[in-house]
Amino acid sequence: MSYHHIPxxxxxxxxxxxxxxxxxxxxxTLGGCGHSRAILPRIMPGGRLIGLDQDLxxxxxxxxxxxxxxxSVRLFHADFTxxxxxxxxxxxxxxxxxxxxxxxxxxxxxxxxxxxSFLKDEPLDMRMDIRSSTSAxxxxxxxxxxxxxxxxxxxxxxxxxxxxxxxxxxxxxxxPITTSRxxxxxxxxxxxxxxSAKHRIHPATRTFMALRIAVNQELERLKAFMQTAADLLxxxxxxxxxxxxxxxxxxxxxxxxxxxxxxxxxxxxxxxxCSKQKTMRVLTRRTVRPTDAEIRKNRxxxxxxxxxxxxx
Ligand SMILES: C[S@@+](CC[C@H](N)C(=O)[O-])C[C@H]1O[C@@H](n2cnc3c(N)ncnc32)[C@H](O)[C@@H]1O
Numbered sequence: 001m002s003y004h005h006i007p008x009x010x011x012x013x014x015x016x017x018x019x020x021x022x023x024x025x026x027x028x029t030l031g032g033c034g035h036s037r038a039i040l041p042r043i044m045p046g047g048r049l050i051g052l053d054q055d056l057x058x059x060x061x062x063x064x065x066x067x068x069x070x071x072s073v074r075l076f077h078a079d080f081t082x083x084x085x086x087x088x089x090x091x092x093x094x095x096x097x098x099x100x101x102x103x104x105x106x107x108x109x110x111x112x113x114x115x116x117s118f119l120k121d122e123p124l125d126m127r128m129d130i131r132s133s134t135s136a137x138x139x140x141x142x143x144x145x146x147x148x149x150x151x152x153x154x155x156x157x158x159x160x161x162x163x164x165x166x167x168x169x170x171x172x173x174x175x176p177i178t179t180s181r182x183x184x185x186x187x188x189x190x191x192x193x194x195x196s197a198k199h200r201i202h203p204a205t206r207t208f209m210a211l212r213i214a215v216n217q218e219l220e221r222l223k224a225f226m227q228t229a230a231d232l233l234x235x236x237x238x239x240x241x242x243x244x245x246x247x248x249x250x251x252x253x254x255x256x257x258x259x260x261x262x263x264x265x266x267x268x269x270x271x272x273x274c275s276k277q278k279t280m281r282v283l284t285r286r287t288v289r290p291t292d293a294e295i296r297k298n299r300x301x302x303x304x305x306x307x308x309x310x311x312x
Pocket of ligand 1: 035
C-alpha cells in the first residue's frame with residue numbers, strides 16, 4: 001500500500017519532544033509515520049516507540065515502514081484514549097514523550113475511499129476506524145434537522161448550517177444521501193452565488209469537516225486524553241500536540257493551563273483544601289506556527305498550531 005502524508009512541523013516536534021537514546025516515546029497518531037520515522041533513529045540505541053492509530057491503513061503502513069526498527073516498536077490499532085490501558089498491558093508505567101498530531105492524513109483524504117473529500121465521489125463514511133458503528137451517512141440520514149444544524153455550526157462554524165440541514169432533510173425524504181458527491185452538490189445548491197470566490201474555500205469544506213469531527217468524536221476523545229496525559233509521563237517527559245482546528249487548540253490550551261495550575265481554592269480560603277498539584281510546565285506560551293516556507297511546500301500545514309509541555 002502506498003500511504004501518502006507529509007509530516008507537519010517535523011523539526012519543531014523533534015525539538016519539543018527532546019528525543020534521547022534509550023528513551024520511550026509514544027506516537028498516538030501514526031498516520032504515515034513521518035514523525036515516528038524521525039523519532040526512532042534519535043532514541044537509538046535502546047529506545048522504544050509505541051505507536052497507535054485508529055485507522056487500520058496506518059497500522060498496515062507502519063508495519064512496513066518501521067520494519068527496520070521492528071524490535072524497538074510496538075503498534076496498536078486503537079483509539080488514543082486507550083493509551084493508559086495499552087501501556088499497562090505492555091508493562092510500561094511512564095514514558096518520556098507523547099505526540100498527538102490530530103486530524104486527517106493526506107492518505108485518508110485522498111486515497112482511503114471513505115468519503116472524507118467533497119471533491120470525490122465515494123461512499124459517505126468518514127470513519128477513521130471502520131470498526132466503529134456510526135458513519136457520516138448514518139448521521140446525515142438519521143439525525144434531526146436541529147441536531148445536524150448544531151453540528152455544522154458548532155464543529156464547522158458554518159453560517160449556513162440551518163439551510164444545509166433543512167436541505168438534507170428535504171432531499172433524504174426523496175432518496176437517502178449515500179455519497180460524498182451527493183452531499184457536496186446538495187450543499188453547493190444552497191450556498192449563495194460567489195461563495196467560493198469570496199471565502200476562497202469550497203462551499204462544502206466546513207460541513208464536511210464538522211461531520212468528520214462528529215463521526216470520529218474527535219473533540220470528546222481529545223478532552224478525555226488530555227485528562228490522563230500528565231499521569232503517563234516521567235518527570236521531565238514531554239507532551240507535544242499539533243492541532244488543526246480552533247476547538248481542538250482550545251481544549252489543549254485549557255487542559256495545559258489546568259495542569260499548570262496548583263491550588264484552585266477560592267482566594268478567601270485561609271488555607272488550601274483542594275490539594276491540587278501543578279503537574280506540567282507549559283513550554284509554548286503562545287502557539288507555535290509553521291514557517292511560511294513550510295506552508296508554501298505543504299498546504300495541509302497552514303492551520304497547524306503546536307503546543308508543548310513538560311512533566312514536573
Ligand atoms: C495527521 S495524521 C498523522 C500524521 C503523522 N504524524 C505523520 O507524520 O505521518 C492523523 C492520524 O491520527 C489518527 N487519529 C485521529 N484520531 C485518533 C484517535 N483518537 N486515536 C488514534 N488515532 C487517531 C488518524 O487516523 C490519522 O491517521
